[in-house]
Amino acid sequence: MSRLEAATGAAPPDPAAVFAALGDPTRLALLDRLSDGRPRSISALASGGDITRQAVTKHLRVLEGAGLVASLREGRESRFAYRPEQVRQARAWLDTVSARWDDALGRLKAFVEGV
Amino acid sequence: MSRLEAATGAAPPDPAAVFAALGDPTRLALLDRLSDGRPRSISALASGGDITRQAVTKHLRVLEGAGLVASLREGRESRFAYRPEQVRQARAWLDTVSARWDDALGRLKAFVEGV
């Protein structure tokens, strides 16, 4: 049922899965191309690069599984569109970690300065 | 010489590598624990979880390779500390993508509304 979840937008907020999906140069490039908001078909996305259409398909499925992308079948082709929600989620996680670090640093500074 | 790079802070700004390092629940948990700024030894980090000390060591080496963490040998133990630079880098990348998406969405909206 994970495909349905990804398609319906009920992807679980799993930071590790999102980061894992982002942790590949090819997928990052695909996302970058899709981040202009225009949905594209698989072969359209595969034509530019040097890898097979099948490889692109697999990468798109991974991105879809992480909720970073949504697919919509239109006739004989299926178009993939970028979805910003999970990116926001990932940013939120990074913000949390950064914030905690900054807090710790601030506390350390305060301690050193004798506050 | 990658160990030296990671130790001296000259890690290359490769978003995919950083995301790949973040794309594992165990590593994410380690980073989360280290993000309070307090360096910890390997066995201290391994004691809490249910995996071997060796597994923790490998994960820490991965994080170190991505520049997310720095190691410092102190006597018989080596302490690992969180490094915020790469996290900032990753956030900046996500910000870029998000911004582009928002721009594209804004332009699309404007176009649809006949502006």
Place this chain on the structure above:
DNA sequence: GAAACGTGCAAGTATCCGGTTGCATGTCTG
């Protein structure tokens, strides 16, 4: 110095990942 502690190194294993190729299926278009 001996025991305990923290770590590193090496080998081994099962699984996942990125990528390919070959073939079958559905869908437009002439």
Place this chain on the structure above:
DNA sequence: CAGACATGCAACCGGATACTTGCACGTTTC
């Protein structure tokens, strides 16, 4: 209908990954 086009499915392969176990080596500590 026939051919071109877009995709899906399945098998396969080489390399990376996540772990483990076993052992050796430096470092405290008593």
